[in-house]
Amino acid sequence: MPRSIATRLFLSYLAVVVVGLAAAAITISGLLLRYENDQTKLRLEELSAPFLTAIQTGVRAGQQPRDIVASLTEQAHAADSRLLITTPLRRVVVDSEGTLINVQLPQPSASNIGEFTDGDEQWIFVRQQLRQAVASAGGLGFIVVARPRAVFTDTLRALLPSLALSGLVALGFALIVAGLLSRTITRPLRDLVAGVRRFASGDYGTRVAIAGPSEVAEMSTAFNEMASEIQRARGSEQAFLADISHELRTPLTSIQGFAQAIAEGEARGDAVSHVAEIIHREARRLVRMVEGLLQV
Numbered sequence: 001m002p003r004s005i006a007t008r009l010f011l012s013y014l015a016v017v018v019v020g021l022a023a024a025a026i027t028i029s030g031l032l033l034r035y036e037n038d039q040t041k042l043r044l045e046e047l048s049a050p051f052l053t054a055i056q057t058g059v060r061a062g063q064q065p066r067d068i069v070a071s072l073t074e075q076a077h078a079a080d081s082r083l084l085i086t087t088p089l090r091r092v093v094v095d096s097e098g099t100l101i102n103v104q105l106p107q108p109s110a111s112n113i114g115e116f117t118d119g120d121e122q123w124i125f126v127r128q129q130l131r132q133a134v135a136s137a138g139g140l141g142f143i144v145v146a147r148p149r150a151v152f153t154d155t156l157r158a159l160l161p162s163l164a165l166s167g168l169v170a171l172g173f174a175l176i177v178a179g180l181l182s183r184t185i186t187r188p189l190r191d192l193v194a195g196v197r198r199f200a201s202g203d204y205g206t207r208v209a210i211a212g213p214s215e216v217a218e219m220s221t222a223f224n225e226m227a228s229e230i231q232r233a234r235g236s237e238q239a240f241l242a243d244i245s246h247e248l249r250t251p252l253t254s255i256q257g258f259a260q261a262i263a264e265g266e267a268r269g270d271a272v273s274h275v276a277e278i279i280h281r282e283a284r285r286l287v288r289m290v291e292g293l294l295q296v
Helices: 005-060 065-078 152-200 214-263 270-295
Strands: 082-086 092-095 113-118 121-129 142-148
Touching: 005 065, 005 082, 005 113, 005 121, 005 142, 005 152, 065 082, 065 092, 082 121, 152 214, 214 270
Parallel strands: none
Antiparallel strands: 082 092, 082 142, 113 121, 121 142
16 A cells, blocks of 8 residues: 555555546447447348338239248348248248248337347347248238347447557546545645654744645645744744743852852952842842742
8 A cells, every 4th residue: 555645645646547447438439339230220120121122012912931032032132131031920931041040039029129149159130920821820920021130349449449548548637636636635635744854853934835735724824824823933932931930040159259268368348248238139149049930
């Protein structure tokens, strides 16, 4: 797990983008599949119309469905389609490809569109009931026009280069944006850390710029307020110590001067008593000042 906030933010932004791209890819894939299915059905209905009409016309003219389908097979191949005739129970009696004879087709939907599988290939078909009973079709059978189902993987494979390029471009922009966003948060934090270190080294005038997200800006504001309070307290402490040193220096100077006078013999006779009284008085004054300091 990365310990750096910048790295975590960068990876978080990148993960969000990757998940978004994956969701978009899945959505686009679903839309493409639906589009291909809709287009296949629409195209199938357009292609089936002339074949259905031709078969219905041939049946009314007394032609056998097998002969009609045989005459239309070449056109069906050109349209990438196949023609079938089924009984009312959906059993195939005529197949232009000849591979589904006697096979029962699945029940189509209400719109008469369905799907079946021939080998490994899927087909989508549309059917229409014969308007005239035909013995070979078991009565009023059905005309079926089928076309290979749009294979989604083929469409996706064709679009894959464009989709991959778009994804790479989006990922590149995401990397740039993620880097910029992470820096907008980490740069104020780095400035704050640098300010704290300068302050700890004794530079009590250090202040940091209030920038970045609201949480980081709030931290910078709190640091500046703390630094100002400490600087004021430090100034008050220095002023207090200067006053105390002055107050202590006065009695100590007196004590030192008069004691030196006695030691050097400058004070004799009655003067010694007077000097001793001064030393005693200043000493008591010094004691009171020290006691006052202890009570602060």
